[in-house]
Amino acid sequence: MNHRVTNRLKYNEFVPHAPDAPGLTARINHSTSSCKGNSRSLAVWMNNDGTLGAKCHRCGATGFSKGHKPSGFKTKSKKVNYEVPSDIEYDWAKWCVKSIAYMTKFGFTQEDTLLYGIGWSPEMNRLIFPATNLGMQAPGWQAKSFGIGTRYITSTRFPKFMYTHIPIQSSAVIIVEDLLSAIRAHKVLSSFAVLGTGISDQMITELRSNYSVFYIWLDNDNPTVRAQQLKMQNKLALFGKAHIIKSDKEPKECTPTEIRSILDATNCVVNTTF
Numbered sequence: 001m002n003h004r005v006t007n008r009l010k011y012n013e014f015v016p017h018a019p020d021a022p023g024l025t026a027r028i029n030h031s032t033s034s035c036k037g038n039s040r041s042l043a044v045w046m047n048n049d050g051t052l053g054a055k056c057h058r059c060g061a062t063g064f065s066k067g068h069k070p071s072g073f074k075t076k077s078k079k080v081n082y083e084v085p086s087d088i089e090y091d092w093a094k095w096c097v098k099s100i101a102y103m104t105k106f107g108f109t110q111e112d113t114l115l116y117g118i119g120w121s122p123e124m125n126r127l128i129f130p131a132t133n134l135g136m137q138a139p140g141w142q143a144k145s146f147g148i149g150t151r152y153i154t155s156t157r158f159p160k161f162m163y164t165h166i167p168i169q170s171s172a173v174i175i176v177e178d179l180l181s182a183i184r185a186h187k188v189l190s191s192f193a194v195l196g197t198g199i200s201d202q203m204i205t206e207l208r209s210n211y212s213v214f215y216i217w218l219d220n221d222n223p224t225v226r227a228q229q230l231k232m233q234n235k236l237a238l239f240g241k242a243h244i245i246k247s248d249k250e251p252k253e254c255t256p257t258e259i260r261s262i263l264d265a266t267n268c269v270v271n272t273t274f
Helices: 011-017 097-105 110-115 179-185 201-208 223-236 256-264
Strands: 024-028 042-046 052-056 062-065 119-121 126-131 140-145 152-156 172-176 190-193 213-216 241-244
Touching (some): 126 179, 172 179, 179 256, 201 223
Parallel strands (some): 172 190
Antiparallel strands (some): 024 152, 042 052, 052 062, 126 140, 140 152
16 A cells, blocks of 8 residues: 655754744744755744644745753743834834845835834844734734844734735735735735645635735745645635736735736736725
8 A cells, every 4th residue: 555755854954943832833934955945945843842843835845843842942831922122123224234135126116115014122132014904903923133133923813814014995806925026016915925835724714805806926846836826716715816926026026016917917907995
C-alpha cells in the first residue's frame, strides 16, 4: 500500500524563528533547494498550549513542534497587545531610511501612510501596518523589520480578517496576499489580505457575507501559488463570480489605473459606489 509522503519542514527551519507568545505569527524567508520562497513565505506561530506550528505558502511544507523554542531562544510569558504600538510615529522624518525607501519604491507617499495609519515604531524598530475588519474594529497589525530579526511579525485578534481601510461599498472585492497590495487595491475596490496564499473557512464566511464578486490576485510566479489560486476560485465560485487575475505584477506594483484596466480585462462589470 502506498502512503503519501507529506512535505515536512526541518526543526531548524522554523522553531528558532517562532514568536514569543500565542497570538503572534512570524513571517520569514523560506529558501531551500526545493522552494525559492520569499521574504514572507514561511509563517511560524505559537499555539495557546506552547506548541509551535509552521507552513510555507510557497511550497506547502508544514511543521509542528511539541516543545518550546530551543535553548538560546528564550520564550517569554507575556500578554499579547493587539493594539497598534503607542510609540508609533507617522512623520517620515522620524522613520528609518530603509522604511521610507520601501514605501517610495512602490509609489506610496506620506499622505498615503497617514491615510492608512502606517507608522514607525522606534521601540520595535519596525514599520507598522494596522488592520481592521468590516466593523472597523482593530484586530491587529503587521510589523516589518528592515534590519535584524524576523522579517514580519503579525498580531491578530481575529483569524486574518485583514482590511486596511473603511471598505468601499461594492459587490466586489480584490483578494491579495499582503497589506501593501491591499492598500493599493483599495484605490479601486475593497480589498482583503489573506497574508499568504491560502484561504480558510472563516475567511470565506467573511467574504461571502459581504461580496458576490471575487478577484483573486496573488503573486502568479509559482506553481504552488497558482494551484492555491484555483482552489480558492473553486471555493468562492460557490458564492458568486470568482476570477483569477493573471498578471506579472502584484497590486502594490501597479497604479490604480493599471489595476482598473486589469480588472476590466476580465470582462466582469462591477458596480461601485464611492
